[in-house]
Amino acid sequence: MNRWRFQRLSNRGLLYIGAALLVIQAAFPFFWMVSTSFKPPVEVFAQPPTFIPHxxxxxxxxxxxxxxxxxxxxxxxxKVSGLAVLLTMVVSAAGAYSLTRYQYRGREKIAGLILCTYMFAPIMVVIPFFILVKKMGIExxxxxxxxxxTSFCLPFTLWLMRAFFKTIPVQLEEAALVDGAGRVRAVIYIVLPLALPGIIATSIFTFILAWNDYIxxxxxxxxxxxxxxxxxxxxxFHSALIDWGLIMAAGMMITIPALLFL
Incomplete structure (x- = not known):
C-alpha cells in the first residue's frame, strides 16, 4: 500500500515538475522581453546579464x-484588424447560417471544401493575391x-460559426416565425444572442491572426x-548595432493587445 502510494506521489511530482518546466520555458522569453524593455542601454549589453533591471x-x-x-x-x-474582424464575422455568420438552416444538394460537401481551403499556407496564396489586387488597383x-x-481567416471562422449554429435548436426560430417575426428578426433576436459565445471566440481568433500577420x-x-x-x-533592425531596449519595448507593446484576448 505504501509502495503504491509512493509511486503515485512520485508520478504526480514528476508531472508537476514537467508542467513547471514547460511554464518556465514558455514564460521566460516574455519575462526577458519585459525586463530588457526597462533597462538603460548600458545595462542591456552588460556582462553578465541582469534578469531584473538595476x-x-x-x-x-x-x-x-x-x-x-x-x-x-x-x-x-x-484599424486593419478591427475591419477584418467585422467583415469576417458578417460573412462567416451569413455563410454558417446558410449551411445549417437551408437544405440544398451538396451542403456538407461545400462545408468540407471550405475547410480544406484553410490548409493552404499564406505563402502559397500571397503572390496570386498580390497579382489580383494589383489588377484591381487597390495595392x-x-x-x-x-x-x-478576411480571405485567409474566413474558411476556419465559417466552420467554427457553423458548429455553434448547429447547437441552436431550429424550433426556436420556427416558434418566432409562427409568432409573426420575419427571418431577419429571428436571426437578430434569437440566433445571434444564443451564438454570442461563439461569435466572441471567433472574433478573438480572427483578431489575433490579423494582428500578428507579417507576410x-x-x-x-x-x-x-x-x-x-x-x-x-x-x-x-536597420543598423549594425541593434537597439534591443527599443525593440523589446516595441515587442512588449505588440504582445499586450493579443494577451488581453487570451
Missing amino acids: HPTGENFHRLFTATNFLAYFWNSV NTHFALVLAF FTRILITADELKTLPVGVQDL
Missing part, C-alpha cells in the same frame, strides 16, 4: 513613441489588407505610413 527606466518607451512611427503602426494594426492600401486577412503586409504594403506593427517594428 536601474529601471521608461526611456525606451519614450523613444519608441517619439522617435519612431510606432503610434502610426499601432493605429494601422488596430498598397489597407482595403487590400482587410480583404487578405501579407510585407508583400501588399510598401508605404511606411500604411505599415502595421509586425512589419514596422521589423524595420527597426
Whole structure:
C-alpha cells in the first residue's frame, strides 16, 4: 500500500515538475522581453546579464513613441484588424447560417471544401493575391489588407460559426416565425444572442491572426505610413548595432493587445 502510494506521489511530482518546466520555458522569453524593455542601454549589453533591471527606466518607451512611427503602426494594426474582424464575422455568420438552416444538394460537401481551403499556407496564396489586387488597383492600401486577412481567416471562422449554429435548436426560430417575426428578426433576436459565445471566440481568433500577420503586409504594403506593427517594428533592425531596449519595448507593446484576448 505504501509502495503504491509512493509511486503515485512520485508520478504526480514528476508531472508537476514537467508542467513547471514547460511554464518556465514558455514564460521566460516574455519575462526577458519585459525586463530588457526597462533597462538603460548600458545595462542591456552588460556582462553578465541582469534578469531584473538595476536601474529601471521608461526611456525606451519614450523613444519608441517619439522617435519612431510606432503610434502610426499601432493605429494601422488596430484599424486593419478591427475591419477584418467585422467583415469576417458578417460573412462567416451569413455563410454558417446558410449551411445549417437551408437544405440544398451538396451542403456538407461545400462545408468540407471550405475547410480544406484553410490548409493552404499564406505563402502559397500571397503572390496570386498580390497579382489580383494589383489588377484591381487597390495595392498598397489597407482595403487590400482587410480583404487578405478576411480571405485567409474566413474558411476556419465559417466552420467554427457553423458548429455553434448547429447547437441552436431550429424550433426556436420556427416558434418566432409562427409568432409573426420575419427571418431577419429571428436571426437578430434569437440566433445571434444564443451564438454570442461563439461569435466572441471567433472574433478573438480572427483578431489575433490579423494582428500578428507579417507576410501579407510585407508583400501588399510598401508605404511606411500604411505599415502595421509586425512589419514596422521589423524595420527597426536597420543598423549594425541593434537597439534591443527599443525593440523589446516595441515587442512588449505588440504582445499586450493579443494577451488581453487570451
